[in-house]
Amino acid sequence: MSGPISAFARYSEEVSLSPQNDSVLPASRKRKRVSMANTNGHLKENQTKKNRSKSLQPALPVSETNGQSKIIEQPSTTKKIKNSETKFLSPAYPTPYPQRRVLVSGPRHSQIDKPTLEENSETNEDEDEDEDEDEADEIEDESPLSAWLHDHVPIEDSTLLGEHLFGLLIDPTPVKQFIKRTWQREALLIQRKQPTYYNGLFSTSDIDDILRENTLEYGENIDLTFYNPATSKKERHNPEGRARPAVVWDAYNEGCSIRLLNPHTYSTSIWKLLSCLQEYFGSLVGANTYLTPPGSQGFAPHYDDIDAFILQLEGKKHWRVYKPLNDDEVLPLKSSVDLDKKVIENVKPCIDVVLEAGDLLYMPRGYIHQGRTLDDAHSLHLTVSCYQQNTWGDLFKILLPKAVDYAMKTNVKFRQGLPLGCLNHFGFIHSTKKLPMKKRANFHAKCHQLLDELLRESVPIQMDNSVDVMAQKFMHDALPPMLTAEEQLTTIQEQGERWNSDLNRVSNVVELEPDTRIRLLRRHCLRVVENDNNDEDNEDNIVAHYTTDNARSYHDRPLSTLGVDKETLPALEMLFTIYPEYISIDSLPLATIEDKITFVSTLYEKGLVRTEYELEHSDGEDEEGDESDSDEEDGLVLKRQKVHNESTDDDDDDDDDDDEDA
Known part of the structure; x- marks a missing residue:
């Protein structure tokens, strides 16, 4: 019976990373999107505020709790919030924008005359009580991950957003404290x-649904x-x-x-x-x-070759x-x-606990575990x-060769021949003999001298390229970015040309x-690397690997690559x-406006860059109504409305506050 499969076990086979060089980032190339208008770098007059999307406000995060230990118990922080109250909730994990807080406020009444309010006071009180109870129940069920799930952070x-998400997962343990004291050192x-x-997150x-739809x-x-x-073995049925x-x-x-071996695919x-954490x-x-059903166990005791974070989503499990x-x-x-269970029957576990929904268990590589x-x-x-x-050893396997x-190319000492007679003093058959130590000592001293020069002169020069090789593997392994509604637009x-069935032609140009x-x-959606090549003048040496064309199934597509001109x-x-x-x-350091737009167009068409605001269509105002009908079929109107609502909620609240004050 084969051993247990880690979360990455089926990914551990060697896969060719041969890049698919499908395009080149040129210094100059004619493309249809080249436009020579407005070269002064200022926004066009018709790029008004209505096309601009604001930063999205965070939704309800969980209250912050301090303190850390090997076993952390965090009491429930859920509180009922009445509509009549106004409170500020601080995020569970500090963000780069600590001054931004979430305002939770009750519904605002329109400014109608006082007698009308008095006549309907009893009815309104009953309705308000019902609304209070409903909203309080919703707040109680609100997940601390809700703000992140709904793109409100x-x-x-993207790196800071990933750190923020990781902080939510291990809350109340601060991320820096976890990395310094716990990461790859002990279970938590x-x-x-x-x-x-x-x-x-998942249920x-x-x-x-996944089984029925896929x-x-x-x-x-x-x-x-x-x-x-x-038998102390797991059985696959x-x-x-x-x-x-x-x-x-x-x-x-x-x-x-x-x-499920690849739930992220579905x-x-x-x-x-996962795409955020990576x-x-x-x-x-x-x-x-x-x-796992009640009263059952699916796997034998084992350890894995990955660092594992267990998120208990439903039910309970004894670990x-x-x-x-x-x-x-x-x-x-x-x-x-x-x-075999006998291996650990006399060993005291470092953690023996029933994990319940909402809990987390972290285990470094090598920690034996079993759950029932x-x-x-x-x-x-x-x-x-x-x-x-992803270890130092994996880097050195690339770096040292x-x-x-x-x-050997740059230092003649590494090209000098080995001393005569070294075969008479080294090797397995000679390792236990009582031979003269002087020649062995001299040989060791020479090795140390050359290794010192290698570390001092060659290793620093090859370090960047070796890290790029590790990064190239990551670019192939990585999931494609999952876009928010705003990013899609x-x-x-979602931005740009599409078929308009009402006009029977392409629109949204x-x-x-x-x-x-x-x-x-x-x-980390793009990585520029210099390939190993004896011809230093060959422009094909520099390429850019990217992740936006990756599949959600591991290595379902070859590594995506762009050639890069040195001018870019x-x-x-x-x-x-x-x-x-x-x-x-027009602020990019390229020679001409045409070069700049051609360069950006190549990245844009690969999904590697986004525009700050949604681009305006050049189809003409008379087609606006027809385009809206077509957009509704594609769901664009809903996405635009979602982004618009999220970006204007705070402005509306501020306006209402001003009205009430007046």
Whole structure:
């Protein structure tokens, strides 16, 4: 029986990273979107405020709690908020905008005459009480992740947004404290007593929907597992072919656990979670979901080759966690096989707890764990996995060969021959002999001398390129960014040409203008690297790998790559430097306006940049009504209305406050 599969086990096979060089970022190339109008860098007059989207306000976050320990209990912070009250709620995790707070206020009455209010006072009081109870119930059910799930967190930098999300997951533990004291050092348990903490992220009913709406293959997308205590092994009860809902639920009734191997392929909320976290961790972040029936266990005791965060979504599960049994199992490079229960029967667990909905358990690589449901409750948890094959050793495997090659090209000492007779003093057969130590000592001294020169002269030169190789792997592994409604309307995803069935032609024509302001979509959506090539003058040496064309299934598409002209490097460097700020196209350091718009058009058409505001259509005002009908069919009106409502809610509240004061 094979060993347990980690969250990344099926991803650990070597996959070719041959780039698909499908385009080039040129210094000059004719494109249809080139426009020479308005080259002065100022906004056009017709780019009015109605086309501008504001930063989205955060929704209701959870109250902040201080303190940390190995096992953290966080009392429920849910409070009922009456409509008649006005309160400020601070976010659970500090953001770069601490001055921005959420105003929770009751409904405002229109300014009607006093007698009318008195006549309807009894009716209004009853209605207000009902509304108070309904809104209080909604607030009680509100998840602390709600603001992030609904894109209400006003953080523009994707790395900082990922850090903010990670802070919500491990709240009340501060992120910096976790990284300094806990990360890859010890397990951490957070008990919140807030069963709705992860509401909206994933549920058991989502599994049923996924099974009915998609084609899942046993062993590739889903597993049915059961732990046999008699053999201390897990058993897979996977039929062949497609997973049918009735068959899966029948196995669940018989005691099998249901494991989804790639839930992010089917669940947009999990996709959103992982794509956001990968911006913070800078490496692949994966996930599995585990649904276990009452009184059952799906997996044998084992340890994994990934750092795991267990988010208890529903029900309860009894977990036992053990520290690594020896030094070789500390931060292991491979997952263990199924461990016999006798191996740990006399070992005291470092954590022995019943995890309940809203709790979190963190385990570094190498920590042995097993979980079993109680007899009276099922369990659904999400395991978020990260930092597989992302170690110093993995970097040195790339760096040191490059450094040696460079040293042999540039330093004659590395090209000198080995001393005569070294075969007579070194090797396995000579390692135990009592040979003269002088020659061995001289040989060791020479090795140390050359290694010192290697570390001093060659390693620093090859460091950047070696890190880029690691980054190239990440760019291929990564999930594509999940766009917010606002981002869809300001990228090629929804912005621009589309078929208008009413006019029977293409409409919604937009153009990038010199004064259009743009920025990179994400901090890590694009990576510019220099390939190893003996011909230093070859322009094909410099390429840009990107993630926006990646699939939600692991390595379902080849690595996406753009060729880069050296003339465009300063413009790319500027986009990375100013991120997350916007810059007008005519401010980019390229020779001509045509070069600038051509350069940005290439990035825009790959989904790598977004515009600050939604571009105006050039179809003509007489087509506005017909376009609206077409937009409704595509859902654009709803998206625009959502973004508009979110960006104007605060302005409306301020206006109402002014009216009341008047």
